[in-house]
Amino acid sequence: xxxxxxxxxxxxxxxxxxxxxxxxxxxxxxxxxxxxxxxxxxxxxxxxxxxxxxxxxxxxxxxxxxxxxxxxxxxxxxxxxxxxxxxxxxxxxxxxxxxxxxxxxxxxxxxxxxxxxxxxxxxxxxxxxxxxxxxxxxxxxxxxxxxxxxxxxxxxxxxxxxxxxxxxxxxxxxxxxxxxxxxxxxxxxxxxxxxxxxxxxxxxxxxxxxxxxxxxxxxxxxxxxxxxxxxxxxxx
Amino acid sequence: xxxxxxxxxxxxxxxxxxxxxxxxxxxxxxxxxxxxxxxxxxxxxxxxxxxxxxxxxxxxxxxxxxxxxxxxxxxxxxxxxxxxxxxxxxxxxxxxxxxxxxxxxxxxx
Numbered sequence: 001x002x003x004x005x006x007x008x009x010x011x012x013x014x015x016x017x018x019x020x021x022x023x024x025x026x027x028x029x030x031x032x033x034x035x036x037x038x039x040x041x042x043x044x045x046x047x048x049x050x051x052x053x054x055x056x057x058x059x060x061x062x063x064x065x066x067x068x069x070x071x072x073x074x075x076x077x078x079x080x081x082x083x084x085x086x087x088x089x090x091x092x093x094x095x096x097x098x099x100x101x102x103x104x105x106x107x108x109x110x111x112x113x114x115x116x117x118x119x120x121x122x123x124x125x126x127x128x129x130x131x132x133x134x135x136x137x138x139x140x141x142x143x144x145x146x147x148x149x150x151x152x153x154x155x156x157x158x159x160x161x162x163x164x165x166x167x168x169x170x171x172x173x174x175x176x177x178x179x180x181x182x183x184x185x186x187x188x189x190x191x192x193x194x195x196x197x198x199x200x201x202x203x204x205x206x207x208x209x210x211x212x213x214x215x216x217x218x219x220x221x222x223x224x225x226x227x228x229x230x231x232x233x234x235x236x
Numbered sequence: 237x238x239x240x241x242x243x244x245x246x247x248x249x250x251x252x253x254x255x256x257x258x259x260x261x262x263x264x265x266x267x268x269x270x271x272x273x274x275x276x277x278x279x280x281x282x283x284x285x286x287x288x289x290x291x292x293x294x295x296x297x298x299x300x301x302x303x304x305x306x307x308x309x310x311x312x313x314x315x316x317x318x319x320x321x322x323x324x325x326x327x328x329x330x331x332x333x334x335x336x337x338x339x340x341x342x343x344x345x
Contacts, residue, residue: 001343001344009247010251023266023342025316026315028314028340054277055276055277056266056267056277057266057276057338066276070247096245
C-alpha cells in the first residue's frame with residue numbers, strides 16, 4: 001500500500017466516510033472507492049460491499065479484485081446517563097462502537113461520570129432529531145422515566161435503527177407499549193423494541209446488565225439465532 | 237468518543253507503527269472456504285522489529301504468515317498465499333481446522 005493510499009484511507013476513516021480499498025490480485029495494484037473514474041462494475045461491487053459490510057474477492061471481467069469494505073463505526077445512542085450507562089459505555093467502546101450518551105439532567109451527564117464520551121444534554125427527541133439514527137445505529141433507553149424514554153423511542157421507531165432496546169420490567173414495558181400506541185405506533189412497529197432490553201442472563205449488577213444488552217446487540221447485528229424470550233419467569 | 241479502541245482495527249495500529257518509523261507488512265484474508273475461523277478482511281500486521289497485531293486464523297498460520305511478511309518487507313513485493321487442505325505446507329504449520337484460505341501480504345510503505 002502506498003503512503004498516498006494509506007493517507008487517503010486514514011483520512012476517510014477519521015472523517016467517518018465509508019470507503020473501499022480495491023486490491024487487484026495478485027499484483028497488488030490498489031485504488032480507493034467511491035471514485036467517479038472507477039470502472040462501473042467495480043464501483044457497483046464496492047457499493048454492495050459497503051451495504052453488506054462484507055469484504056471479499058470478486059472476479060470482474062478477467063480481473064480478480066479483493067474489496068475491503070471500511071464502514072464508519074456502528075453508533076450506539078444511550079438515553080440516560082445512569083449507572084448502567086457507566087458500565088455500558090466502556091464495553092461498547094471496546095466493541096468498536098461510537099457511543100453517544102443523551103441526558104438533559106446535567107447532574108447525571110457529567111464529564112466525571114462519562115469521561116471521553118460524546119454527551120448530549122438536549123432533550124431526547126431533539127437529540128435524536130440531530131443524530132438521525134440510520135441502519136447502522138442502535139438506540140438503548142435506560143432512564144425508566146417515560147418523559148425521557150418515550151420521546152427517544154418514538155424517534156427511534158420512526159428511524160431505520162437496527163437495534164432498539166428499552167430497560168424496564170415486563171410490566172413497565174407493557175405500559176410503555178400502551179403509551180407508544182397512543183402516539184400512533186402500530187404493534188408491529190413497537191415489536192422492534194427489545195423490552196426488557198438484553199438477553200435473559202439473570203443479570204443483576206450494572207456490568208452484567210451491560211453484557212446482556214451488548215450480547216443481544218451482537219446477535220441483532222450478526223443475525224444470530226436466539227431462542228425466544230420467556231414470557232414469564234417461573235417463581236423460584 | 238475521542239478514543240475508539242476498536243480491537244479489530246489493525247490498519248490503524250499498522251499506520252501508527254509506520255508513523256513511528258517501523259517497517260510494516262500487512263496480511264489480509266481475501267477468501268475463505270470451509271471452516272476457516274476468520275472472515276475475509278481479517279488482518280495481521282507485522283513489523284520488521286517483531287511486533288504483531290491482529291490475526292488471519294485462529295493462530296494456526298500466523299507464524300508462517302509472519303515469515304512471509306518479513307520477506308515482503310525486504311523485497312517490497314506483495315504475495316498472495318494459499319493455505320489449506322490442498323497445501324502440504326499448511327498442514328506443517330498446522331491449519332488443523334480443515335479450512336482453506338487465501339492471504340494477501342503487502343508492505344505498508
